[in-house]
Amino acid sequence: MKIIKDIDAQIENLKRQKREVMANRNSALKGVVETVRDYGFTWEEIQEGIARLSSKVKKEKAPARYRKDGMEWSGKGRKPLWVIEHLNAGGSIEDLTIQ
Structure with a gap:
């Protein structure tokens, strides 16, 4: 059945894509760990940095007209x-x- 073969091919393609994404994530994580070690960041500094960088910039409220x-x-x-x-x-x- 052609449909089943096509679906199986799509599944294999998606599995390959997932492996590539996971490899990229692992590589990125390794780079982060190396940077943390190189600069001697503490866990608390990392948490503070994440909070500071991810917090939304508060816009000043526009004056009433x-x-x-x-x-x-x-x-x-x-x-x-x-x-x-x-x-x-x-x-x-x-x-x-x-x-």
């Missing part, structure tokens, strides 16, 4: 419900602009 009844909006992203309601009631965005 619009305000109504104590609610504020920077004008970025989706319009808040209170802005939509104001506009639907016939108001304009300029009415909400902070001076």
Whole structure:
């Protein structure tokens, strides 16, 4: 059956690809271990470095451009419900602009 032979060939191809990926991972890991040893990093330094490098950069919040009844909006992203309601009631965005 040709279909079974094709599937078997795909399985063998995937197994070969997996072996290659695992070999690359092992090689990369060996390089990491050598670097850690060469520089004398401690486990704590590695953990701190991972945490520091993987933490998301916190963006500064954009200043508010619009305000109504104590609610504020920077004008970025989706319009808040209170802005939509104001506009639907016939108001304009300029009415909400902070001076």
